[in-house]
Every structure is written in structure tokens, then in C-alpha cells.
Amino acid sequence: MGSVAPDSKIVKNWRQHPPSSYSLKINKLSQLTLDKYESRWFLSGGYNWRLVIYPKGNEKDNGSGFISMYVEFDSISTLPMEVFAYLTFFVYNKKENKYFSPQDVEVKRFNALRTVWGLSQVLSLETFNDPEDGYIFEGEQCEFGVDVMIASPLTDWEVVSFDDKLSFPKFTWRVKDFSVLKENLYLSNSISMGGRNWNMKLHPKGDSRADGKCLSLFLCLDDGSETLKVDEKIYVRARLQAMDPHGSNHFTSTIDHWYTKSKEGWGFTQWLSLAKLRETYLDREDTLTVEAEFEVVSVTKYSA
Structure with a gap:
């Protein structure tokens, strides 16, 4: 007969509510000469x-x-063949009108190899058999019980990985004829990274918050092919650079954010002043070269 595991923790309480799973009342328990009683x-x-x-x-x-x-x-007639459960035992005390309820707080694993779990020392016989203590009452009546609470199998989960070994992490965008661009917004080609499609969004004269003095640049999920769920998110750490065509004085900013359904683009409204851009970052053919380098992109798998 199996017992409690050595590392289990037993919590002993008093409870007014009767057992929810099963109750067993016995009259004249002292007349039972066999070593155990098994309920139905x-x-x-x-x-x-x-x-x-x-x-x-x-x-x-x-x-x-x-x-x-x-x-x-x-375990023979019940499927599946393995069940996890929490056990609470009950011994009724008439004097207190409550149940003495020792509980094993460790979940128990029932299967074909281990069909029995319990407590070998629920209550001392000296205490139980003394009528003054209230466990034996009304002509040798006593009551026992148990709550078996099933620990439901795991159904909801997620696994998140932060990938810092990305293949071809750099994406270069050459914006030609920058000085004569007329549109407010330009989109780069799409790039696949971390299992998602991304692009850069560039406002040559800044978006509505830049006052026409700075270039605005954003790294975004490709809204043409990517739609995040309400509770879905992607972590990205990336560098955005305006490349110096004359040397190595590249202008660099870092994105370090979670992308969500309500925020599928991160970047900078006042990224680079247009005066500095024209002075340093346009080549002789009036081309601005912008580079996005992904350092980390998270990938999350969810249960169905």
C-alpha cells in the first residue's frame, strides 16, 4: 500500500464543509477485525x-x-492511464462539529504502477478512540471522507525564444533622388526576419510631429502581410543607420521594443535633422543609404 512521498508537505486544518468527493460513515468500527476497509x-x-x-x-x-x-x-477501467490529483482527507469531530482535514499539498501521480496514495498517520488512535475528544459518538459512530481534486492537464502554454543568430540580419535601402522627393511617406521593400516580414517607413521631411526639420524613420511590421493577434507580441532590438558615403561617421539609433497589435511600428519622429543629412549623408548622386540591422528578434509559439 503506497503512502505519502518523503518530500510531501502535510497541512492540517479544521473545516466545517463536508467532503465533496466521498463520505463514509461507520457504525461500531471496533467490531471490524480486519486490518482495512475499502469503500465502493x-x-x-x-x-x-x-x-x-x-x-x-x-x-x-x-x-x-x-x-x-x-x-x-x-487504473484498469479508467482512461487515461495517468492522472494527477490533490488529496484532502476528513475525520468528523462531533464535539467541534467540524472535520479534521489533513491535506497533502503535493500533487500525486496515479497510474498503473502507482494506484494508491495517502497518509499513514492521519490521527492518533489515542485521540480518535477517546469519546471525550469527539471522533467517536452516538453509539460508536464515526465518519471519514476525502476530496480528490484533479489537476487538469496542461492545455495552454507559450514558448518564447530570443534569436540573436539571425541569417543576413542587415537590410540596406538606397533612397535615390532624396532632395526632390515629393511624397510624405515612402516604404522600403519587404524583408523577412525572425519568421516575419518587415519594412522601413521614411518621411523625407518628417511626419506631422517633426515640424519639417527632421527626417522620420520607422521599422515596422509589413502591414500588407503581417497582422498580430490582440495578445501577441514580438521583441526586436535593431539598429537604424544613415550611412556616411564619405567615411564611417554613420548616424545610428537603436530600437529596443515590443511590437504589438496596437504598436506595429517603432522608430524616431525626429531622427536626423535635414540640415545634417544634406551636409553629411547624401552621396554625389543625391542618394541616402539607410540600413536596418536586426540584433535580436523573438519568436513565440503558442498552444492552439
């Missing part, structure tokens, strides 16, 4: 169980001198 099978959480009581203690499980109580799992 009962249904709890969709599985079959029975309550097993050793009224004189389970000597084989260090239960001498105590009431021993166990729960047995019907």
Missing part, C-alpha cells in the same frame, strides 16, 4: 476512486498507533 468505487473528476481506511493503522507504512487513510485509483 466513486466518481470524481471523471475518474473512479475508492477510499481505503486502516482503523488500527497500516503497520507496513509506519502507521502503527494511527488512523491510516488512502485513495486508490481505478
Whole structure:
């Protein structure tokens, strides 16, 4: 007969509410000369169980001198073949009008190899058998019970990975004839990174918040092919650079943000002053070269 695991933690409480899974009342328990009593099978959480009581203690499980109580799992007629459950045992006390309720706070794993779990030392026989203590009442009546609470199998989960070993992490965009661009917004070609499609959005004279003095640049999920769910998010750390065509004095800013459904683009409204841009970052053919370098992109897998 199995018992509580050595590393289990037992919490002993008093409870007014009767057991929810099964109750067993016995009259004249002292007349039972066999070492144990097994209840009929009962249904709890969709599985079959029975309550097993050793009224004189389970000597084989260090239960001498105590009431021993166990729960047995019907592994033969019950599917699946493995169930996790929390166990709370009950012994009614008429004097207190409450249930003494020791609980094993560690979840128990029931299967074909281990069908029985319980407590070998629920209550001392000295206390239980003393009528003054209230466990034996009204002509040798006593009551036991158990709650079997099923630990539901894992159904919802997510696994997030932060990928810093990206293939071809750099994307270069050559914006030609920059000085004569007339549109307010220009989009780069799409680039695939971290299993998602991205592009850069450039406002040559700045967006509405830049006062016409600065270039605005954003790194965005490609709104033509990417739509995040309400609770979905992607972490990105990337560098945006205006490349110096005459040397190595590149203008660099870092994006370090979570992309969500409500924020599918991050960047800079006042990224680079137009005066500085014309002075340093246009080549002889009036081309601005912008580079996005992805350093980290998260990928998250969800349960269905």
C-alpha cells in the first residue's frame, strides 16, 4: 500500500464543509477485525476512486498507533492511464462539529504502477478512540471522507525564444533622388526576419510631429502581410543607420521594443535633422543609404 512521498508537505486544518468527493460513515468500527476497509468505487473528476481506511493503522507504512487513510485509483477501467490529483482527507469531530482535514499539498501521480496514495498517520488512535475528544459518538459512530481534486492537464502554454543568430540580419535601402522627393511617406521593400516580414517607413521631411526639420524613420511590421493577434507580441532590438558615403561617421539609433497589435511600428519622429543629412549623408548622386540591422528578434509559439 503506497503512502505519502518523503518530500510531501502535510497541512492540517479544521473545516466545517463536508467532503465533496466521498463520505463514509461507520457504525461500531471496533467490531471490524480486519486490518482495512475499502469503500465502493466513486466518481470524481471523471475518474473512479475508492477510499481505503486502516482503523488500527497500516503497520507496513509506519502507521502503527494511527488512523491510516488512502485513495486508490481505478487504473484498469479508467482512461487515461495517468492522472494527477490533490488529496484532502476528513475525520468528523462531533464535539467541534467540524472535520479534521489533513491535506497533502503535493500533487500525486496515479497510474498503473502507482494506484494508491495517502497518509499513514492521519490521527492518533489515542485521540480518535477517546469519546471525550469527539471522533467517536452516538453509539460508536464515526465518519471519514476525502476530496480528490484533479489537476487538469496542461492545455495552454507559450514558448518564447530570443534569436540573436539571425541569417543576413542587415537590410540596406538606397533612397535615390532624396532632395526632390515629393511624397510624405515612402516604404522600403519587404524583408523577412525572425519568421516575419518587415519594412522601413521614411518621411523625407518628417511626419506631422517633426515640424519639417527632421527626417522620420520607422521599422515596422509589413502591414500588407503581417497582422498580430490582440495578445501577441514580438521583441526586436535593431539598429537604424544613415550611412556616411564619405567615411564611417554613420548616424545610428537603436530600437529596443515590443511590437504589438496596437504598436506595429517603432522608430524616431525626429531622427536626423535635414540640415545634417544634406551636409553629411547624401552621396554625389543625391542618394541616402539607410540600413536596418536586426540584433535580436523573438519568436513565440503558442498552444492552439
